[in-house]
Amino acid sequence: MTLQTASPSPGSKHIVLAFSGGLDTSFCVPYLKERGWAVHTIFADTGGVDAEERAYIEQRAKELGVASHVTVDGGPAIWDGFVKPFVWAGEAYQGQYPLLVSDRYLIVDAAIARAGELGTRAIAHGCTGMGNDQVRFDLAVKALGDYEIVAPIREIQKEHTQTRAYEQQYLEERGFGVRARQKSYTINENLLGVTLSGGEIDQWKAPGEGARGWCRPRAEWPAEKLRVAVGFERGEAVSLDGQRLPGARLLAKLNALFAPYGVGRGMYTGDTTIGLKGRIVYEAPGLVSLLAAHRALEEAVLTKQQNRFKPEVARKWVEVVYEGFFHDPVKADLEAFLASSQACVNGEVVLETSGGLVTAVEVRSPHILNAKGATYAQSADWGVAEAEGFIKLFGMSSTLWAEVNRSDDA
Secondary structure (H helix, E strand, O other), X not given: OEEEOOOOOOOOEEEEEEOOOOHHHHHHHHHHHOOOEEEEEEEEEOOOOOHHHHHHHHHHHHHHOOOEEEEEEOHHHHHHHHHHHHHHHOOOEOOOEOOOOOOHHHHHHHHHHHHHHHOOOEEEOOOOOXXXXXXXXXXXXXXXXXXXXXXXXXXXXXXXXXXXXXXXHHHHHOOOOOOHHHHHOEEEEEOOEEEEEOHHHHOOOOOOOOOXXXXXXXXXXXXXXXXXXXXXXXXXXXXXXXXXXXXXXXXXXXXXXXXXXXXXXXXXXXXXXXXXXXXXXXXXXXXXHHHHHHHHHHHHHOOHHHHHHHHHHHHHHHHHHHOOOOOOHHHHHHHHHHHHHOOOOOEEEEEEEEEOEXXXXXXXOOOOOOOOOOEOOOEOOOOHHHHHHHHHHHOHHHHHHHHHHOOOOO
């Protein structure tokens, strides 16, 4: 959908701005216009907003006086480009954060495509100079061609250390209102989940009631348990309770099912790409549930050596994506291994929650590595001599060390 909203002034240079309607990107529009740019906004809808919010974003762009505004569907791209390999990897950044802002790379793709339509090679974004997103945006743009990158928030921060307060004042002086929540928090929503920073979160204090996205507080959790069956083919989720769904719709449905139970909400402090500590509240009900189901299936069907080695590859993949190297060839190299590891990750996993945590309670697959004549800690088709011989050989090095170095006085 393309919305023409204003005629550029004669001689204006054309620039594409990745736009969300939030404080930072709203500030960018008049800032760029006042410097001679005809601003064309693009909102890549990666699944975190409803129809009402999409309408607000379009109206916000019109109100700010952009030359044109485009909304594109980024759901399928974020599933194939990020969710599928991320679930294959099965690891969060620093063991906690599920990379919820990785839609940035898909937003860059959409902005580059729009620039091509307009015949311009100028791209703008609303990232600050204090965070990771600037690295992700800039490196992704540079990997895709020779473009001019304009980052208004980075430009103002040397003169204005309290950038959010300055942005609010700047907009209000020009007659543009600012949403109440945007005055307190930086909020990002997409198909993957919600991240919140700013306010008391940045001050290392307990998050306030306003620092909440989709996940309901404990007092509002449903009384009845929730059970959902997720079906997988070659490590990719393809069905819910037997119904086949496209990936983006499947994840959106998991978000809707598990958010009322408060699943997937957390707070973490991470080591950012630029070296600062970053503290955020995040909510990822669908993604956390999907990871739990996939891990339970993998544990049952992969070999011992696969289960031991794969996390090392996964952690590297996560670091590469987190730090902005989405287009580095090593990412494709790592994904080749991850894809190979998923050949037998087929089956169905039943997830259950009563609130807060989600657990995989059943695993069904023709590839579960069951021994025909033995069950762990229950029965075996080998004898005492075989068990003792295995233990003797398996522990020989450690036993020999103990014998050689045992004190004679002991």
